[in-house]
Every structure is written in structure tokens, then in C-alpha cells.
Amino acid sequence: THTFNILAHGFVSRGEFTDALSLFSTMEGFGCSPDTITHNTILDGYCRKGMLKEARDLLVEMKGRGLLPDRSTYNTLIAGYCRIGWLKEATKVIELMTRSNFLPDLWTYNMLMLGMCREGRMDEACRIKDEMQKLAIMPDVVSYNTLIKGCFQWRNEGAALRMLEEMRSKGLKPSLVTYNILVKQLCEEGRMDEAVTNLKKMEEEFTHPDNVTYNTLINGYCRCGNFGEAYKLMDEMVGRGLKMD
């Protein structure tokens, strides 16, 4: 079953969803019965294809087979609804989860905040952050990255920087992703010099730029027609052992 779960995940993450589905019957043929993880994986596959109805059916089906949904089952569904912007439905699943004796966790809240940010409901997203703290679920780097990106996206640079400060004050170190968000924002504003300065700052904090960092910067230079600098960065990235993609 472990083996097939790995296969199922492989299919789902590559978008080969029908292959994942057929695994269900194939497994039985080998005497391996699909477990909760198998179902969670397929469930995620449906969600990623936007087939939420089918996902719900699968949830019913797994219960019918005597398999108990776990946190991940519910979180997967919630992620699915957040992805397509159905926050109302996502909230309903949270209620369902709670009734099944699973309290929403860090992941649940992070996904909800992401959903809110995408819809431009930044005030509510921030309120969720405060709420979870009251419940002793501490926001992590992902939480803050989500909020910071949201603030930038909706043109609230001040709030974004305050979030960054708050994160630091809580002893959370900005991650590579955090820096990539900052770099992207500076590029969008055409502040290329500061973006490059950020590269140095990263190094000082022992966070090494990756492909995303460089691609972001290169895109920034290209957008303002500075192809010379763009080429320089390409050289720099291969010099660092990064492979251009």
C-alpha cells in the first residue's frame, strides 16, 4: 500500500489524474487495500482539478469503507475550496472537521489566510492571524509570508513591512521565500538596485538565493529593458552552480 501511495502521489503531482484513479482497482488486484492516505492523495487530485463535487463523493465513499478521515483529509478539501475562492465552503468544512473532533490547525489557518489574501480581504486575513494566536496556534513563516505577499499585492507596503517586523520580533527568521517575495515587490516597483541589494542582505543571513530569486531579478531587468544586467545575473547564477531553467 505504501508503494502504491507513492505512485498515486506521483501521478497526482504530475497531473496524470486518470492514472491515479485507475490505481484504485489495480491495488486491489495486488491485494493492497487503499488506506486513508491513498484516499487523501486522490482527494487532492480531484481538488487540484477543480472537481470538488467528486472530492466530496470520495469523502463519503471512504467513510463507507470504514476509513476515518484525518486532519489531512479535511485540510485537503479546505485547500481545494480556498484555491477556487469558495471561502464559504471552506469554512463549512472547518465546521465539519471540528464536529469530527479535529480542531483546525496551523495548516488550516494558513490556507484560510491565503484564500482571504487572494480575494483582497486583507483585514480578515490579519484577523485570522490574531485569532489563531489566541488559540495558542502560533503563526509561522508561511503565515507571515502569505500575509506579506497579500499586503504587497493589494498595494499596502506599509502593512507588509510591519508584518515583516512582527515576524522578526517573534524570533521567526525570514526564509528564502520571504526574500523572494521582497525581491519580487522591489522589481515590480522598478527598484532594481534595492532588489540587488537584497541579494547581499540574504547572504548575510545565510539564506542563499535560488532559481526563483534569479528568475525574478532577471525578469525585472528585462521588463525595464536592461538586458545587460540580465545577462550578468545569468552568469552569476551559473557561477553559483544554479542551473538555468
Place this chain on the structure above:
RNA sequence: CUCUUUUCUUUG
């Protein structure tokens, strides 16, 4: 850091 499932960053 023996990574089977759910959340954050680029090109989109």
C-alpha cells in the same frame, strides 16, 4: 536531518 497525503515565492 531514512522526503507515502494537505499551506507560502519567479516565469503566469
